Amino acid sequence: MFRPLAFASLGLLSAACVNSPEVLPFEIQTVYPSVETAPMLGRGEQSADPAIWGTVTADQASLILGTNKDEGLHVYDLSGNEVQFLDVGAINNVDLRGRYAVASNDETNALSWFVVSRNAAEPVLHIGDTKVDTIEPYGVCLGQDDRGLVAAVTYKTGLVEFWRADQSKDADIAATLERTVQLPSQLEGCVFDDTQGLIFIGEEAFGLWALSYGDATAEPYVVDRIEDANGLVADVEGVSLYWAPNGGYIIASAQEADRFVVYDRLPPHSPRGIFAISASEDGAIDGVSHTDGLDVVSAALPDYPSGLLVVQDDGNPQSGVDQNFKLVDWAQVMAALGL
Template sequence: MKFSTLALSTTSALLLAACATDDVWVDDGIPATPVAASFETAPMVGFGDRADDPALWANPTNISNSLILGTNKDEGLHVYDLSGAETQFLDVGAVNNVDVRANIAVASNDETRSISWFSIDAETASVIHLGDTPTQKDEPYGICAGLVGSTYYAMPTYKDGKAQIWAQDMSSLPTLAPELIAEIQVGQFGQLQLEGCVFDETNGQIFVGEEEHGVWKLDLNDLSVAPVTIDTIAAANGLVADVEGMDIWEGENGEGYLVVSAQAANRFVVYDLQAPHAARGIFTVTANADGSVDAVTHTDGLDVNSTPLPGYPRGVLIVQDDANPTSEVDQNFKVVDWTAIEAALGLSAN
């Protein structure tokens, strides 16, 4: 839903909600294409900014038994099936972001100042908490995962602009013995705060969002290389503060798209995955046709997956929704058919 198209009464309500939550809502006149949500997860019943970041686990033996993991930054990790029904809750503390590679998930745990590790059983489609790795830094904020060969990478990000990279030998699991191999100063501008990030193992790159500045890229093959700016808020390609969740839709031969949440404008910016990372379009997530799923506003975390799922042959986008439909009440996650995004933005089906 675009701010500029709201009726006066709705606009007033949003402005009052913004004042109440110290949020800033942006209408800069940049057009965005509407794309309807397909379905939603069960709500995290209660008040406050609770839901934050989703991640899809694609079941390698039975794709219909895949799972959506969703963080509750007050309580723990929620698990949903592909109908959106909740199947499990893990009371592991205040986890903010989550990501998955293979059958292992990691989450940034502010309560324990650690990386929380989880394994996912393909036969039972259940999630098991393996334990926590202390990061020795306050408030691990965002996190993303990468898998290169038998090395699993977990990268928590921080509000001081730093990112840590931890490496775990997959063959040693379920025993946790990750090694801190790098700490990188990514944030350079504004308030430095980092959150969203994503590994692109195929192209040897990592994307990181600096909330008040834009999107950075790290060289996965040489972590000593200085971060490179991909896009900025100032460039007016669609980003606004806060630059939040990001993930990639993987195509063939290293092609694909990077999707980034421009939180305060209720929209998402899409870039080519390969350099020079041209901006390809902007979209919003609207209510579905019968109104049973409401529109998405103020998205924090998101996940994209190109794995074919039942009814979604090109994969899906999953986004956090701040208002369901009232701001900070019963927050949840909305799921969008990637085919609809491709059609709306005229993206090539690579």
């Protein structure tokens, strides 16, 4: 009799846990998109990850690079207009450092390299590919240290590869595998913090990690776990960095909950707040759901003096249909979270 009663009690306890309301350390704040990009017409998971190339020079406009999992790389201006498309294959994630960009290309099993040019007709040029040693490169991010550019590639197996770029030729780029790190399960989003020598990596079903990537003896350490209930939920997807000289923030997408969690960039990386992106106040732009990739810059850009956040939107407005990217003034996030 004892065992059946114990199992029954456990069943009641489990049911209570499932039905208990979520308790968060912060109230979820709301911000609104100011612009949306032209949609990637069609059904299915198409748009994935954006990267912002910001400039304040008079002779060139800022750009948003956006990946299309089925086709290639779209390029937009800050008004959301598509200005270029590069048919380079099924790419998943993209990142930028300076004028260089890199994307994870699942179709060619490679890192696809790009450079931002000064040609208004073709603002982004595809300059080469680096074959990777592991099938299906998934997430990617780009960093820079005193040795130049370094790309990190993440995989569904939990593997992270670090590729050192050779920029000795202006019109081409090559890279060699420098180091690998193994984490427990599927990864995707990552971002380098060049000034701290760190990389932040999202493990989709677990949480957020940090690693001193230049130290071959360093072990990854945990920034936040889903089970810590600071706002993260599976899947932990896009990760980006809002840089400031004496601080700044990490932003992570909690995909299934349609929200974003913000942490201090500097250790101990304390959580600072949670926000969601609702439809614009005039109703012209729909809200954001199920975000995959995101990017944020702290540089002052036209119409965004405090910086710009760009996020992937799964539904526009219907889930899996005509996906696109939404632009949010970072000043809204700062005001909403009291940063």
